[in-house]
Amino acid sequence: MTMRDDHSLAGELATEAGERLLELRARLGFEDGRALKDAGDRASHEFLMDALRRLRPDDAVLSEEATREERMDPRRLSAERVWIVDPLDGTREFSEQGRTDWAVHVALWERGALTAGAVALPAQGRTLTTAAPPELPEKVREPFRIAVSRTRPPEFVRELAARHGGELVPIGSAGAKIAAVLTGEVEAYVHAGGQYEWDSAAPVAVAVAAGAHASRIDGSPLTYNQGDPWLPDILVSLPDLAPTLLAGIRDLHRQTP
Ligand SMILES: Nc1ncnc2c1ncn2[C@@H]1O[C@H](COP(=O)(O)O)[C@@H](OP(=O)(O)O)[C@H]1O
Ligand SMILES: [Mg+2]
Numbered sequence: 001m002t003m004r005d006d007h008s009l010a011g012e013l014a015t016e017a018g019e020r021l022l023e024l025r026a027r028l029g030f031e032d033g034r035a036l037k038d039a040g041d042r043a044s045h046e047f048l049m050d051a052l053r054r055l056r057p058d059d060a061v062l063s064e065e066a067t068r069e070e071r072m073d074p075r076r077l078s079a080e081r082v083w084i085v086d087p088l089d090g091t092r093e094f095s096e097q098g099r100t101d102w103a104v105h106v107a108l109w110e111r112g113a114l115t116a117g118a119v120a121l122p123a124q125g126r127t128l129t130t131a132a133p134p135e136l137p138e139k140v141r142e143p144f145r146i147a148v149s150r151t152r153p154p155e156f157v158r159e160l161a162a163r164h165g166g167e168l169v170p171i172g173s174a175g176a177k178i179a180a181v182l183t184g185e186v187e188a189y190v191h192a193g194g195q196y197e198w199d200s201a202a203p204v205a206v207a208v209a210a211g212a213h214a215s216r217i218d219g220s221p222l223t224y225n226q227g228d229p230w231l232p233d234i235l236v237s238l239p240d241l242a243p244t245l246l247a248g249i250r251d252l253h254r255q256t257p
Contacts, residue, residue: 090173
């Protein structure tokens with residue numbers, strides 16, 4: 001392979017990992033969901049680790065599927081370049097026949113900020129990348145739609161939508177939900193209660209490159225490559241909707257701390 005820029009590399013790796021996951025899904029079928037999930041996590045992780053080791057040998061990597069020791073390796077904390085990857089986001093949905101809301105995340109963090117990233121949505125036949133960020137819808141649709149976890153929607157988001165005339169849309173995978181914001185299927189994604197850096201790094205890199213709002217739900221910045229990769233809440237939205245949602249969340253939390 002020739003030397004390529006980080007944006008293209010993120011896109012190519014996420015896309016190829018996704019193609020391998022589609023093949024695996026076709027080969028193993030859906031009878032044994034546990035086996036399919038485990039095989040998908042492992043195959044995608046190994047492909048991405050091998051490729052990054054070969055193509056970016058000097059960079060550190062933080063992957064969901066690495067061992068705890070690898071994830072806690074302090075060398076990444078002093079590294080200038082760290083790839084943050086989720087080899088299979090929405091593992092649950094990957095194991096359910098017919099579902100297309102699962103993703104491969106590949107992000108690059110450099111000296112304090114996300115600088116490149118890609119989210120492959122293999123079953124939707126597309127990859128969103130910082131190489132060519134999607135064009136955001138110009139206007140916020142009314143009623144606006146908030147994507148939430150299918151299985152763990154935060155309690156307050158129902159009330160938030162009700163107060164501001166919004167609708168909830170359950171979708172699996174953080175990457176698929178943020179992609180839905182960027183492609184105009186929903187206007188926002190709100191999550192709280194738990195998540196890790198790899199769940200949001202790549203989709204946030206693409207969202208920011210596209211001009212979307214991305215922050216913690218209190219409006220503070222999302223920070224990556226921390227010692228503890230726990231990053232429990234997130235708001236991604238069209239920029240014009242962010243002030244309403246941030247104020248709405250603040251009000252709700254004031255009332256029910
Ligand atoms: N409360 C929680 N604690 C830890 N991880 C969570 C979580 N809620 C969601 N996630 C993770 O965020 C991703 C998107 O979840 P959801 O589809 O429910 O919105 C999933 O990643 P993985 O599929 O990579 O494990 C899921 O494990
Ligand atoms: Mg994930």
